[in-house]
Amino acid sequence: MKLRTIREIDVGEKRVLVRVDFNVPLDDQGNVTDDTRIKAALPTVRYLLDRRARVILMSHLGRPKGKVVEGLRMTGVAKRLGELLGQEVKRVDDCVGPEVEKAVQGLRPGGVLLLENLRFHPEEEKNDPEFARKLASLADIYVNDAFGTAHRAHASTAGVASFLPAFAGFLMEKEVKALGSILTDPAHPFVAVLGGAKVTDKIGVLNNLVEKVDTILFGGGMANTFLLAQGRDVGDSLVDREHLDFAREFMQKARQRGVRVELPEDLAIAPADGNGSLRVVDSDAVPSGWRALDIGPRTAERYAGVIQRAKTAFWNGPMGVFEKDEFARGSKAVARALAESDVVSVVGGGDSLAVLEKFGLADKVTHASTGGGASLEFLEGRELPGVAVLAEK
Numbered sequence: 001m002k003l004r005t006i007r008e009i010d011v012g013e014k015r016v017l018v019r020v021d022f023n024v025p026l027d028d029q030g031n032v033t034d035d036t037r038i039k040a041a042l043p044t045v046r047y048l049l050d051r052r053a054r055v056i057l058m059s060h061l062g063r064p065k066g067k068v069v070e071g072l073r074m075t076g077v078a079k080r081l082g083e084l085l086g087q088e089v090k091r092v093d094d095c096v097g098p099e100v101e102k103a104v105q106g107l108r109p110g111g112v113l114l115l116e117n118l119r120f121h122p123e124e125e126k127n128d129p130e131f132a133r134k135l136a137s138l139a140d141i142y143v144n145d146a147f148g149t150a151h152r153a154h155a156s157t158a159g160v161a162s163f164l165p166a167f168a169g170f171l172m173e174k175e176v177k178a179l180g181s182i183l184t185d186p187a188h189p190f191v192a193v194l195g196g197a198k199v200t201d202k203i204g205v206l207n208n209l210v211e212k213v214d215t216i217l218f219g220g221g222m223a224n225t226f227l228l229a230q231g232r233d234v235g236d237s238l239v240d241r242e243h244l245d246f247a248r249e250f251m252q253k254a255r256q257r258g259v260r261v262e263l264p265e266d267l268a269i270a271p272a273d274g275n276g277s278l279r280v281v282d283s284d285a286v287p288s289g290w291r292a293l294d295i296g297p298r299t300a301e302r303y304a305g306v307i308q309r310a311k312t313a314f315w316n317g318p319m320g321v322f323e324k325d326e327f328a329r330g331s332k333a334v335a336r337a338l339a340e341s342d343v344v345s346v347v348g349g350g351d352s353l354a355v356l357e358k359f360g361l362a363d364k365v366t367h368a369s370t371g372g373g374a375s376l377e378f379l380e381g382r383e384l385p386g387v388a389v390l391a392e393k
């Protein structure tokens with residue numbers, strides 16, 4: 001899909017309303033603890049500022065459910081953005097209304113204004129046309145750089161485009177290109193590495209990717225469900241029992257299509273009651289009272305080898321409870337294989353990115369998507385509302 005981008009327009013001195021995804025984690029004081037998403041939007045913001053546009057940024061933060069939640073104000077985000085840009089970022093306490101209009105009027109070419117959390121208004125998530133019109137009335141041009149929220153049909157991600165000329169920012173363009181290319185034109189062998197806790201979120205992706213990949217490697221809680229579906233005893237491991245039938249049918253479908261599905265041959269386990277230390281066992285020998293919390297070393301080595309021999313790899317979901325160092329080894333092995341080989345590597349999902357960050361490998365993969373849900377929906381083959389409004393007609 002080809003998008004209209006900001007390169008195609010003259011933005012000089014214009015009021016440009018930019019939807020960004022600054023939905024970032026904050027500490028108790030409201031300071032940003034991970035600024036990856038803010039940094040990812042900088043190329044677009046800087047491009048506009050260099051051309052002396054008046055830049056009006058808008059984002060959601062958390063899920064305040066249509067009400068003002070003090071802890072979800074954009075104050076900490078404005079502060080961090082100002083530090084990164086090296087210039088003042090003006091802030092207002094709302095995203096529509098007289099105070100905002102006044103601040104926009106006072107905005108000089110090359111100035112930045114950050115609006116308050118869009119989700120303080122229930123109309124945002126309802127994609128209310130009147131609310132979208134009010135947002136649009138602040139500017140001459142609309143730019144969407146919020147790939148992370150592109151799967152939501154909200155006023156700021158979709159509705160505004162009915163009232164203003166709409167263009168993609170550089171992050172949006174990069175995400176759509178990187179994720180799009182692994183769907184439409186992947187170099188083979190193409191391997192998908194899927195882990196994490198929940199099978200539910202990944203059914204759509206699995207069903208789409210099974211049509212494209214050569215191999216699927218399962219890890220994490222996801223693998224436990226597939227192991228149990230194959231009749232292996234996984235002790236007290238986390239299992240998604242509602243999806244055992246799906247797992248069986250999926251394995252059959254993959255076999256019919258000639259896709260290799262690999263499950264862990266060994267696992268790192270620990271007592272379910274939290275007392276006692278890690279053990280490595282074969283994946284059919286998890287005793288009752290123990291749970292699998294990571295793939296084992298043999299599996300990690302095998303998976304790394306498959307990744308190194310691949311030409312394209314997509315990774316979503318950690319191989320284990322990576323938040324604890326002793327169960328992060330499998331995820332680390334996968335992350336290193338992706339980072340240290342020539343494979344075109346695309347990584348999606350907040351937790352997989354957290355693994356890359358933990359081991360300092362985030363800038364070593366071909367593309368680390370800023371979208372969790374958005375990257376999964378994109379790879380399901382679905383049209384994202386926030387992308388559709390930017391498509392060249």
Ligand SMILES: Nc1ncnc2c1ncn2[C@@H]1O[C@H](COP(=O)(O)OP(=O)(O)OP(=O)(O)O)[C@@H](O)[C@H]1O
Pocket residue numbers: 195196197198201219220221222224238292293294316317318319320321322323348349350351352372373
């Ligand atoms: N074997 C396991 N047992 C229990 N929990 C696990 C296991 N393996 C991984 N996890 C947990 O799965 C969680 C991540 O699962 P999730 O499905 O949300 O992944 P994701 O899609 O990468 O993340 P996000 O939802 O943030 O995009 C992590 O908190 C991790 O600790």
Ligand SMILES: O=C(O)[C@H](O)COP(=O)(O)O
Pocket residue numbers: 021023062063148149152371372373374
């Ligand atoms: O973090 C995300 O995935 C995006 O910012 C979207 O947030 P949401 O799931 O609350 O819509």
